[in-house]
Amino acid sequence: MDGVPEPHTGWTFLTNHARVLAAIADNHNARIRDIAAHCRLTERAVQKIIADLEQDGYLSHTREGRTNTYQIDPAKVLRHPAESGLSVASLLSVLARDEADRASSGQDGGRHATAT
DSSP: OTTOOOOOOSOOSSOHHHHHHHHHHHOTTOOHHHHHHHHTOOHHHHHHHHHHHHHTTSEEEEEETTEEEEEEOTTOBOSSGGGTTOBHHHHHHHHHHHHHHHHHTTTTTTOOOOOO
């Protein structure tokens, strides 16, 4: 079926919420379709994750014509008690550094990440 990512089995180190947040940090105007493709999720899953992040104050958006522009609250603290005191900015800086390293080594098809 076209447009549906391959299913993933097994566990991963990052949650889908972290992946979506990092994709939005990389492009604040990203379309849900593009975020889904990058994160290998369905568009519906990305919509649900964005709604979760907005509901808890990690993310907000403004509508400009047909485009959403997302704003991330970098000072918001991560939810799990083991990460209490760590901010979204801390998480995104680690993920952006990894993306930049992969981009410079050619492992990501030329994408470059920036966290703001």
